[in-house]
Amino acid sequence: AQDPFWRNRPGGTLLTQPSIFVASSMAEQLLNNITILLNKSEGRDKTSRFFQFSARAIVGLTSLAAPTVGTQLYTVQNLARHIMTQLAVMRRAFRFGKELPVIQSLPQSLRIADPIDRALTVLMKASLASFLIIDHVGLLKQWKVLQGKKPAGLKTIQFGLKLFTLTNTCGALLHLKKYINTRCSKNDKAGDEKECLLTMLKHSLLAVQVAHISTLYPTHDAIVGIFGMISSALDVREQWPAAAAPKAALPAPPALVAEPAKRADWSSGDRRKTRSSSRECADRGARENPAVGAVARN
Numbered sequence: 001a002q003d004p005f006w007r008n009r010p011g012g013t014l015l016t017q018p019s020i021f022v023a024s025s026m027a028e029q030l031l032n033n034i035t036i037l038l039n040k041s042e043g044r045d046k047t048s049r050f051f052q053f054s055a056r057a058i059v060g061l062t063s064l065a066a067p068t069v070g071t072q073l074y075t076v077q078n079l080a081r082h083i084m085t086q087l088a089v090m091r092r093a094f095r096f097g098k099e100l101p102v103i104q105s106l107p108q109s110l111r112i113a114d115p116i117d118r119a120l121t122v123l124m125k126a127s128l129a130s131f132l133i134i135d136h137v138g139l140l141k142q143w144k145v146l147q148g149k150k151p152a153g154l155k156t157i158q159f160g161l162k163l164f165t166l167t168n169t170c171g172a173l174l175h176l177k178k179y180i181n182t183r184c185s186k187n188d189k190a191g192d193e194k195e196c197l198l199t200m201l202k203h204s205l206l207a208v209q210v211a212h213i214s215t216l217y218p219t220h221d222a223i224v225g226i227f228g229m230i231s232s233a234l235d236v237r238e239q240w241p242a243a244a245a246p247k248a249a250l251p252a253p254p255a256l257v258a259e260p261a262k263r264a265d266w267s268s269g270d271r272r273k274t275r276s277s278s279r280e281c282a283d284r285g286a287r288e289n290p291a292v293g294a295v296a297r298n
Contacts, residue, residue, distance in 0.1 A: 106126065
């Protein structure tokens with residue numbers, strides 16, 4: 001009879017019960033990974049950043065069509081712009097305190113042996129800490145906690161983003177140098193080269209994005225949006241939970257393996273010994289008591 005878990009699928013193929021279990025296990029693992037990602041503040045920030053720059057990409061792409069007021073494309077563009085702005089303010093509010101670990105790591109960066117690495121690392125961290133502090137001031141001006149010129153806090157935020165452009169430029173140069181050193185060294189693994197390339201790509205894309213947003217070097221919202229989606233995906237990849245190592249199969253207990261052999265020995269040899277012992281006892285009793293032997297024979 002056909003298994004009740006089998007179902008007809010388009011093309012004549014069949015979906016078996018193990019396939020359902022595998023698909024269910026993969027969906028559960030994916031849901032667990034998403035839960036772990038979104039339970040981390042950095043994971044939520046990078047995920048929000050992906051959607052923020054997705055909205056910027058929509059704004060840039062729709063602007064190429066020059067939509068007129070009242071059209072559906074114009075409505076989509078305004079909605080994407082609103083989402084982009086609100087996500088930017090939300091992410092800026094959760095940056096308070098991020099400069100503290102950067103400042104604390106500066107003394108350790110000053111002890112780096114290589115002078116080029118030391119200069120790039122110190123400049124990168126110093127500009128990053130300055131950007132974060134200036135970004136806080138710009139946000140407080142937007143909230144009207146601090147007084148500033150109109151538009152409130154915009155110039156301050158753009159100045160901080162110019163420093164962030166320097167941060168990512170130094171990061172790209174630093175990882176380019178690490179990649180060259182890794183290629184020249186025969187002891188390093190190929191995975192280190194890949195990570196250096198991906199990090200260098202991320203910093204390069206970020207430098208282009210921030211240069212546009214800070215008006216240091218304007219390009220286009222469509223380009224910046226697509227670059228932002230790629231760099232955000234790379235950031236989410238770093239926050240994604242690592243795959244668990246496959247569990248080794250446990251060996252069967254020795255008692256379970258030896259048990260069938262013991263049963264087989266008893267069923268063949270021990271049973272014969274038991275029968276022969278019973279027969280000898282019966283014969284001995286017949287010789288000693290003829291009446292009992294007659295009853296046994298009958």
